[in-house]
Amino acid sequence: MWLTRNKEKENETVRETRDEAVEQSEPIRNEELSRLTPNVDIYEKDDVIYLAVDMPGVDKGAVELTLEKNVLTIEGRSSYSRPEGYGCSYAEFRPGVYRRSFTLNQEIDRENIEANLKDGVLTVVLKRLLPSKTKIEVH
């Protein structure tokens, strides 16, 4: 669904990158951890694009953002673990590595990407490059 939509929206500022190729070349270092796909909200206001990524259980130090060419990869390692001295009687969530990749188009300022983690939500701030205002003098 999203892939077909991508084709139609080639010039979208931020679009998801299917990272099968990345997954194969770069396996999770600790194979015991599951790969988790975090839920993401993307919205835009006043030439700033915000990505809100749910990453419960992730510490500030365990988040990594990498920009390779035009692909922004967000990775967060959950520190959630089995409490010592307890057995599990029921489980709906598990520890793992949250990961998602997005392709940024040329309009995004790659030098000014900000990220902030609060209450298990990572907010990534992407700014649109504003067209340079070079005044052309008319003589």
Add this chain to the structure above:
Amino acid sequence: MTHNQFLYSGILKEIARLQNEMSRVFEDFPVEYDYPPINIWNNADNVLVHVEVPGLTAEQLDVTVSGETLTVSGERKAEQIENAVWHRRERKSGRFSKTIRLPFPVEADKVQAKLEQGILRLELPRSEADKPRKIAVKTA
């Protein structure tokens, strides 16, 4: 085998055992569940309930306990930003309420709750009345 080597192989065995336990614990997952996702851990004296609530503050959460029943409810407000253009909306929002049955009755007034990194961690001590009691055997 030197003492160190022995210690090392012991640690490796322990790690392997823990990994096995973890993968067993996290292997069988319910495909569907009500929001928010919950994990329950217990031993003879306590039950721990962990709830994934990223983005929620303590004020937005409500926890009620009665005997063996625990209810976690709250509201995850959708970001209301004026003049914002939405490109993608996957994070759940709205009111939620989830009730679970605990493995044993708990002391409602001794429940501890903390919220860290978007995970609500509840510690509920087993009710004294429910704890197994040791009966002293008198000798004649």
